[in-house]
Amino acid sequence: MTDKSPQSSAPSAAPTPTRLRPPQSVLDARPEHSAQSPLSVHAMTVAYRRKPVLWDVDLDVEPRTLTAIIGPNGAGKSTFIKACLNLVPRATGDVEFWGMPFRKARSRVGYMPQRETVDWDFPVTALDVACMGRYRKIGWCRPVSRSHREAAMACLDRVGMADYADRQISQLSGGQQQRVFLARALAQEAELYFMDEPFAGVDASTERAIVRVLRDLRERGSTVICVHHDLQTVEAYFDNAVLINMRIVASGPVSEVFTPDTLHRTYGGRLTLLDQASEAVARASRGRG
């Protein structure tokens, strides 16, 4: 993973807004972009209405690594994941998976959303949820066959939830619900996983189980990108870290990235970044108008 943000993310003072460059020229400017990388993000900017949430993000993720995305609340961590997966529109920039657009790589990419986004009183069992990870493989209009059900069951077993397969999901504890979500992601049999706060609000044994599964995924050749909020455990759980606060402050191996300076710039320097960004937006809109 290379951190290119210091050069590229400084908003240009020129009147023509740089973020409106066509993607192709961005690609040309980055010859290091390769089909090896499970995820390459180039010059990605995301805005809700006119407010930028992510600004000019560049990132290449190494295969077979566990990467943590770290930053304060509202730094755009979840938005980063959603923008990669086309779940929120990108203002500019492009995202490639093994050198392909998401549409073509979709079957190789898994997504584990935050636990809070679901109505847990929904009338499904833990096994039903795990089976949802296989729905796409099953295809349109066909019921879940026994072999798919068994595959989903095996995934529940990997996260230690096989005994709870027939429980309605509201009867599970928070940690168990998170494990069911993880089982659903595993059932997708993806090579690149995006996980949004998998460790949020789980008990110690669930945390251990999730870490075990993540390492197991890496062993099997998968790549995992996690939004993570616990600075204490980053070093123990992850190979690489991306410090994000509206843009990438630093990225690379945890030992290199995790310095007092970068952390201060991520968590403490938030106001300055916001100011810079809104200035840049003002410039950009002046340039357009």
Place this chain on the structure above:
Amino acid sequence: MTTSELVDVLLLQGGRNTTLVVMGTTLLGVAAGLVGVFALLRRRSLMADTLSHAALPGIAGAFLVISAFGMPRSLGVLLLGATVAGVLGVLAVQGLTRYTRLREDAAMGIVLSVFFGVGIVMLSVIQNRPGAGQAGLKSFIYGQTAAMSPTDAVSIGVVAVFCLIATLLLQKEFVAVCFQDEHARSLGWPVGVLDLAMMALVVIVTVVGLQSVGVILIVAMLIIPPAAARLWTDRVSAMLWISALIGGMSGYSGACVSALFPRKPAGSVIVLCAGALFLLSLLLAPRRGVLGEFLRRIAGRVRLATDHALESLYEREIGVEASPPRRGVLLERLMALRGLVVLGPSGPGLTEKGRERGARLRRNHLLWEQYLISHADVAPSHVDWSVDQVEHVLSEDLVNQLERALASRGVAPPTPAEGGR
């Protein structure tokens, strides 16, 4: 009405027309029950309400167009108008929530009432015009199964079969979208298209049901059966069947009543039947029902009281200082019935079974107390209260674990067999 008339209607022998109407309404209930499940799970139930209310001006408008061109009145054209206006209403709600700061509930309230108001005004204009054919338009407001022709009944049947097939085929896809649309989208399901399909099913059911149930109450057919079905089951597939059954039963009974009393508004009768079934479900459903919950709570309290009584009886028996047992004639009788105590003149005495249980409870109490003191650093003087809550819910497995943990520290309380008295 005679009894034989009633039996005739119930057994679908009340003449070809009545039979068709009853069957048509039943099928309508089945279809609405199926489609409503997904509307409920997607939290779009009230959208159906907007849709149906907004359909009224469409019906009136279609009628005006027909009479302007001097065409014969046809139900198909009226329902086409209803569909157009209903969909316009839904689009208006979505537009309002998207482009203004209004929330969805407010937007629905506005669109629903304005469209309905327009419809009422248009109907009154039609009423005041000379000419025939406007009779029966009012039935769209409150619903009237008597206005259903055999062709209508058949078309309802076709719609019901269509809904059945669609929900069976797309159940998996609909569930994925209803459960978590974002995840479904990341998997590559066309969430927008599937949402549209669900909405289209709701539109179809609503429109064909307008005439028999009416624009005001048709939404009940889409909400009440699934809500009642949810009380009985925790699985979507079962919920679909139960909801279809409840919907069908409401439609059937409503139509029967309506056939016997043709002047009663059928819509409200059908909805009342559905409401009665919902109330029954609310009371009787095993896990989520009110009665079941009540009984479980009572059983829990009795168990707790029994445990306390047994424990203190046991403690008194072995001569340990204990709080005097709370006396309760009912509780003592109950314990005697279960063979835990024998009632004597000086109060209850423990049987062998009761003694065993009392000893186990006391041991649980001591174990947990010791655990809190030695592992959780709770002051001995504060331990008792929290123990009283926990000792009753310790599983055998947990007790064994406690035994091991305490034994390893050498602080386990002696077992009763070792002379724990």
